[in-house]
Amino acid sequence: MKELKLMKGNEAIAEAAIRCGMDGYFGYPITPQSEVLEYLMAEEPYKRRTGMAVLQAESEVASINMVYGGAASGKMVMTSSSSPGFSLMQEGMSYIAGAELPCLVVNVQRGGPGLGTIQPSQADYFQATKGGGNGDYKVIVLAPASVQEMADFVQLGIDLAFKYRNPALILSDGVIGQMMEKVELAEQKERLTDEQVAERCPWALTGKKPHRGHNIITSLDLDSSRQEKFNEKLQAKYREIEKNEVRFEEISCEDADYIAIAFGSSARLCQKAIDLCRAEGIKLGLLRPITLYPFPYAPIEKLAQRVKGFLVVELNAGQMIEDVNLAVKGKVQVEHFGRMGGIIPTPDEIVAALKTKILGGK
Amino acid sequence: MANIIGDVVIDIEKCKGCGVCMTGCPKGVLALSKDVNSKGYNFAMKVNADCIGCASCAMICPDGVITVYRAKE
Amino acid sequence: MSENFDRPEIRKPENLIYSRTKVLTDNIMHYCPGCGHGTAHRILAEVIDEMGIQNDTIGVAPVGCSVLAYNYLDVDMAEAAHGRAPALATAIKRLNPNKFVFTYQGDGDLAAIGTGETIHACNRGEKIVIIFINNGIYGMTGGQMAPTTLEGMKTATCPYGRDISIMGNPLKMTELVSHLKGTYYVTRQSVQTPASVRKTKAALRKAFEYQKDGKGACFVEIVSSCNSGWKMTPVQANKWMEENMFPFYELGDIKVDGELVK
Known part of the structure; x- marks a missing residue:
């Protein structure tokens, strides 16, 4: 039976993992995502619920x-971490992608570089969407903007991972991980038996x-011609993912003159900025990429044919804007607004940025 | 008491001629051939008929190329 | 052609004393002539064969000379990132408790880059078998210094001999893990003589039997020669190993049934 609960984003991930029939979670504490492991250890699914293994690893x-x-x-296995910890995982991500294995990884981002800060950030966009580890590989990247999506994307992520035999990543941030919202939890699914797995x-x-x-x-093949063939196979898979799995949401775009492009917590801020703008007669809309890889280039390109400008809002120095520019191809103005180091802008700041950068102070 | 006789069969194509088997043989049955296999290794070969089928050579052959038989005469 | 000493009359199935186990594939191993890896692979395969667990065994290969172990051992196998085999094995065993799970790792993999994974898997008492090949050198990359390289021993990255005042001391990983509560059986063996091969095989059998009984981590070190890396013939290398490696890396059981015996 479905269930309504008030939960933190991190807790929603943990609960959704148990409910989707996940077989194992392996993680290491790091702020601001430690609640995932804490919740699982408190639930003891290995004793009291589905038999799912949970282990606090050494790193x-x-x-x-x-x-x-x-x-x-x-x-069906997963882990979760936050930015510095996710950096440590890049070796494994590359091997998993190279060995074509399905799994779910969660990065509840915090500010960087280095130890950075424990406050929210979206500065791991490049790392998540452009590879991260060595070699030509891609990870399916889902960007939740609510606690509900934190829960829902566990099932979606693991489904996509198995569909394509490819790692899937939930790229969240400290805002979505820590905030509490109402969430509708899916019904408990049975874990697969060993026979079903085989x-x-x-x-x-x-x-x-x-x-x-x-x-x-294995991800190893010492024969270069075979290794190239394998890489071609991987690339063909990625083209297939790009064809089938682009997900995005448009809010108030129908009549918009200007479009904000933002994912995750930034998209939530932009929703308020839309209200503020429209109260002043500025027709702002929002395109929210839900999959960061594959990126919604086509819908942005389509909007570029009729709107006057794009404001890319990110909690970083300007990362997703490079993909937006690839989509817009110089047709209209594209500007970036972001805060760094764990600072979250107010909707007013977003409106002000739109005015100064795109409306020309109007 | 019946005499124990043995025989070893060496897969010479897989033998790398390391010579470790010779050190394990108590009867000095094995030596390296002057001939080479297709990989260019001087493979192991029998140089007498004294094999007792103790399997010591097979036990230490790193490439598992030796098969051993033993019978009572 | 030389004289023929074959005795075809006794080559009958009932007289067969020893033949290559079916748990080894037909692939020719890429190891250098005389390398201990081949012998270690073979007796591991024989143990799996004799216990009848080929279809219930999952192995994890390392990075190093034995990176391609999965081409020779005819069981389901994963190839881990350098040093991470015990982490893979931890999850494989926990999620498949009815399977026999082992890692096969060299000294660089297990005692340098993978020290953390090794110690923590042992300390948690993961019900796996860890097979540790120690030849005191990095063979795959061309003979560089290993954590287990002896004092004074020459390698490509200590060409004048390991100077412990600069390069630190050789690491006795097996003694180290024997002191962790999670290990149940810890032993150091070798594979250079028929007798030592038999002992090592018995040790591997014991380790897999312990896993069958759900005991803790079992750790089998096999001191091995690397004749190419040591720049000796295979026979010389085995002799050098007996004279130089064994005094420092003493052979024998260190922990049995969860109790230190040494």
Whole structure:
């Protein structure tokens, strides 16, 4: 039965993980996402609910490699972290992508670089969407803008991960992770049995079977021509993901003269900025990318044919704006507004930025 | 008491000629051939008929290329 | 052609004493002639064969010379990032408790870059078998200093011999993990003579039997030669190992049934 609850974003992720039949969570504490592991340890799903394994690893390096191992055996596994910890996971992300394994990773972003700050940020956009680790690979990136989406994207993320045998990432931030909202939780799903896992993942390490040779999970091929072929296969998969999985939301775009483009918590701020603008007669709309990879280039390009300008609002120095520019192709003005170091702008600041940068002080 | 006789079969294509088997053989049965296999290794070969089928050579062969038989004469 | 000493009359199935286990694939191993990896692979495969657990075993290969172990061992296997095999094995075992799970790692993988993963997997008492090949050198990358390189031993990155005042001391990882509560069976063996191979095989069997019984982490070090890295013939290398490695890396059981015996 579905259930309504008031929860933190981080708690919603944890609860949704149990409910979607996740087999294992491996993580390491870091602010502002520690509630994911805390919630799971308090719930003890391995004893009291689904039998899901939960383990506090010795590091983020170990966590992501536990995810690698679990995913290699065909199980539904996940980890979560925040920016500095997610940086430590990049080696594992690259191996998992290279070995074509499904898994779910959550990054509740905080300010950087380095140890940075524990306050919210969106400065890991490049790292999340452009690779992060070594080699040509892509991770499916979902950007939740509410506690509801924190919960919903656990199921969506793991489904996409298995559909494409590719890691999926929920790129959240300290605002969405820490804030409390009403959330409708999905019904409890049964975890798959070992037999179901072996059937669903014939490639996985489930023990050699009479009808097949031994399965090998690796990202290594020392033969360059085969490795190039494999890379071509990966790229073909990414083109398929780009064709099928673009997700975005448009708010008040129908009659808009100007469009804000923002994801996650920035998109929530922009929704208020739309109200403020429209009260003054400025027709502002919002395009919110839900998937950051694949990025919604086409809908932005379409809007560029009829609007007067775009304001890209991000909690960083200007990262997603590069993708917006790729979509707009210089047709109209594209400006960036962002705060850094964990500062969250007010909707008024966004309106002011729109006025000074695009409306020319009007 | 019956005599124990043995024989070893060496997969010479997989042998790398490391010579470790020779050190394990108590009867001096094995030596490296002057001939080479397709990889260019001087493979192991028998130089007498004294094999007792103790399998010591097979036990330390890193490439698992030795098969051992033993029978009572 | 030399004289033929074959005895085809005794080559009958009932006289077969020893043949290559089916748990090894037919692939020719890429290891250098005389390398201990081949022997270690073979006896590991024999143990899996003799226990009848080929279809219930999942292995994790490291980065290093044995990175391609999965091409030779005919069981389901993953290839880990450098040093991370115990982390993979932790999750594989916890999510598949009925499977036999092992890692196979060299000294660089297990005792340098993967020290953290090794210690914590052992300390948690993960019910896995860790097989540790220690040859005191980085073979794959061309013979550089390992954490286990002996004092005074020459490698590509300590060409005048390991100077412990600058490069630190050789690390006895096996003694170290034996002091962790989570380890149940810790032993150091070798594979250079028929007798030592038999002992090591028995140790591996014991480790897998313990896993069957749900005991804690089992850690089997195999001191091995790296004749290419040491720049010796295989036979010389085995002799050098006995004379130089064994006095520092003493062979024998260190912990049995969860109790220190040394």
